[in-house]
Amino acid sequence: MARRKRNYKAEYARRIARGKERGLSRSQSRGHPRHHEPYIADIVKPRPWGPELEAGLKQVREGESLTTVARRMHVAPERLRSYLVRTGVGRKEHSRWKVGPDARQRQMLIYTRGREIVVVLPDYDSARLAGRYMAAVGQFLESNDPTHLEEFVRQGVGDAEGQFHPFETRKNVLYRLSETQTESFQDVYKIVA
Numbered sequence: 001m002a003r004r005k006r007n008y009k010a011e012y013a014r015r016i017a018r019g020k021e022r023g024l025s026r027s028q029s030r031g032h033p034r035h036h037e038p039y040i041a042d043i044v045k046p047r048p049w050g051p052e053l054e055a056g057l058k059q060v061r062e063g064e065s066l067t068t069v070a071r072r073m074h075v076a077p078e079r080l081r082s083y084l085v086r087t088g089v090g091r092k093e094h095s096r097w098k099v100g101p102d103a104r105q106r107q108m109l110i111y112t113r114g115r116e117i118v119v120v121l122p123d124y125d126s127a128r129l130a131g132r133y134m135a136a137v138g139q140f141l142e143s144n145d146p147t148h149l150e151e152f153v154r155q156g157v158g159d160a161e162g163q164f165h166p167f168e169t170r171k172n173v174l175y176r177l178s179e180t181q182t183e184s185f186q187d188v189y190k191i192v193a
Contacts (some may be wrong), residue, residue: 112165
């Protein structure tokens, strides 16, 4: 049985007309809304947090072009742009996208006071410090070189409730914690909406 040939031009015109009747902009009707316009279909609504888009946000934060990052990630630039706006950390300055202060809370695993705990950190800077600490612990455990931990002696992070958690830097305690670790850093880390 021969298939009926589709008339794409007519289908597109109908889609735009239906959108106009519903009070939508042309870009919304097409299914590619501008960064300040909402998506119209639930199935195409972007997730509130995505690790792949978060990696793109990190690269834009480091000064790379949004379009270049999106191409490298095989993501539409409008999707990454929309993610920057929805998270509240991106803004456009002089035709370039910049990432400003990031006050989203993050859940992370850290070692403190002889045990591993999961804490909710109040912002990006605290999470970055905790991440650097956990990376240094990993380097210490691999190399048995305590110089990786020197930077974190008498340091710690405050959680979202204001409680301070000093970083564990005692070598024997870190060896014990790594043997009894129940969850990995990657399994616990997430942005708390």
